[in-house]
Amino acid sequence: MMASTNNVILAEDIRPFTSQVAGHACQTDKHSPGMLKHKDGFVLKPLLKQTQAKTELEFYKGLASSPHVDLTPFIAQFHGTAKINIGSYSGEVIILEDVTGKLEKPCIMDIKIGRQTWDPFASASKIEAEEKKYTECKRELGFCIPGFQVYDSESCKVVKYDKSYGKSLNKSTVLEAFSIFLNLHNQKHAAKAIELYISKLEEISNIISKQKQLHLYSSSILLSYDCEKLGTNVEACEWANVHLIDFAHTFTGKSHKEGVDENYLHGLRNLMHLLSQLSAKNKKGIPQVKTTLP
Numbered sequence: 001m002m003a004s005t006n007n008v009i010l011a012e013d014i015r016p017f018t019s020q021v022a023g024h025a026c027q028t029d030k031h032s033p034g035m036l037k038h039k040d041g042f043v044l045k046p047l048l049k050q051t052q053a054k055t056e057l058e059f060y061k062g063l064a065s066s067p068h069v070d071l072t073p074f075i076a077q078f079h080g081t082a083k084i085n086i087g088s089y090s091g092e093v094i095i096l097e098d099v100t101g102k103l104e105k106p107c108i109m110d111i112k113i114g115r116q117t118w119d120p121f122a123s124a125s126k127i128e129a130e131e132k133k134y135t136e137c138k139r140e141l142g143f144c145i146p147g148f149q150v151y152d153s154e155s156c157k158v159v160k161y162d163k164s165y166g167k168s169l170n171k172s173t174v175l176e177a178f179s180i181f182l183n184l185h186n187q188k189h190a191a192k193a194i195e196l197y198i199s200k201l202e203e204i205s206n207i208i209s210k211q212k213q214l215h216l217y218s219s220s221i222l223l224s225y226d227c228e229k230l231g232t233n234v235e236a237c238e239w240a241n242v243h244l245i246d247f248a249h250t251f252t253g254k255s256h257k258e259g260v261d262e263n264y265l266h267g268l269r270n271l272m273h274l275l276s277q278l279s280a281k282n283k284k285g286i287p288q289v290k291t292t293l294p
C-alpha cells in the first residue's frame with residue numbers, strides 16, 4: 001500500500017491494536033494512541049518522541065544495507081511512515097508488518113533484553129527510573145517481561161498480564177510466568193514451540209555475537225504462538241515464531257562505542273537457558289492439573 005513519507009492514513013481505516021502486550025499504551029493525557037492496526041493488516045507504531053523516532057527509523061531504513069542484514073527474517077517488514085490524526089494524537093507512525101497477524105488465538109510475550117535498559121545517551125533521571133524497574137529480573141537474568149497475553153488452552157479465553165505483573169517477577173517466579181504463557185499447566189503441547197524458540201534464539205545470538213557496531217538497548221524479543229494449533233500435527237514453524245522489536249534505543253553506527261553487545265547477549269543466553277530448563281522439565285512431565293481417582 002503505502003511507502004512514502006507523505007502518506008496520510010485516515011482515522012476510519014485504523015483501530016486499536018488489540019494484540020499489543022507492552023509498550024506505550026493508549027493514554028489520552030499523554031497524547032499516546034497506543035499501537036494501531038490498519039485495515040490492510042499492518043500495525044502502526046506512533047512516533048511519540050523525536051530522538052527515539054529518529055533512532056528507530058534509522059534502524060529500519062538501514063537494515064537492508066547493514067552488516068546485521070541477516071537479522072531481517074526476525075524483524076517485521078518496514079513499509080515506511082505515514083501521518084495520522086486520531087483523537088489527541090496528530091503525528092507520524094511507522095508502518096510495520098503485523099508479525100502476529102496470522103495467529104487465530106495469538107499468545108504473545110514481550111521480553112525486554114538486557115540488564116541495562118537505558119542507552120548511553122540517557123539522562124540521569126532516565127537511568128534512575130530504569131534502574132528502579134524490573135530490578136530483580138534484570139539483575140539476576142538480564143531480561144524482564146513487560147507484558148504478555150495467553151489464550152488459556154482449557155477455557156479458550158484470552159488473559160493479559162501487564163507490566164505491573166512483570167515488575168513483580170523474580171528469578172523463580174519468572175518460570176511460572178513462562179509456564180502460564182506456554183500453557184504448560186494444562187498440557188505439554190507447547191514443547192515443539194519451546195524447541196523452535198531455542199533454535200531461533202540461537203540463530204539470533206550467533207548473528208549478534210559477530211557484530212561490533214550493533215547495540216540494542218531496551219529492545220524486545222517477541223515470542224508468539226497460536227493456541228489454536230496446540231496439540232495438532234502442524235509443524236511448529238507454522239504457528240510459533242520469534243521476532244526482534246522496538247529499536248527506539250538501538251545504535252548501529254560508529255557514533256557509539258564499538259564492541260560486541262554483551263549486555264544483550266547475556267540476556268539472550270539466560271533466556272535460552274531458561275527455555276531449555278522448561279523443555280527438560282516438560283519432557284519429564286510437569287505436574288498436571290490434579291485429578292481425583294476413585
Ligand SMILES: O=P(O)(O)O[C@@H]1[C@@H](OP(=O)(O)O)[C@H](OP(=O)(O)O)[C@H](O)[C@H](OP(=O)(O)O)[C@H]1OP(=O)(O)O
Nearest residue numbers: 022023024049052117133146163218219246248249
Ligand atoms: O516514562 P517514560 O516516558 O520513560 O516511558 C517508558 C518508556 O521509555 P521511553 O519513552 O522509550 O524512554 C519505555 O520504553 P522503552 O522500552 O524504553 O522504549 C517503556 O515503555 C516504559 O514502560 P515499562 O515500565 O518499562 O514497561 C515506560 O515507562 P512508564 O511510562 O511505564 O513509566
Ligand SMILES: Nc1ncnc2c1ncn2[C@@H]1O[C@H](COP(=O)(O)OP(=O)(O)O)[C@@H](O)[C@H]1O
Nearest residue numbers: 020021022023024076096097098099100110246
Ligand atoms: N511488528 C509488530 N507486530 C505485532 N505486534 C507488534 C509489532 N511491533 C510491536 N508490537 C506490539 O506492540 C507492543 C509495543 O511495541 P514496541 O515497539 O515495544 O513499542 P514501545 O516503543 O512503545 O515500547 C509490543 O509489546 C507488541 O505487543
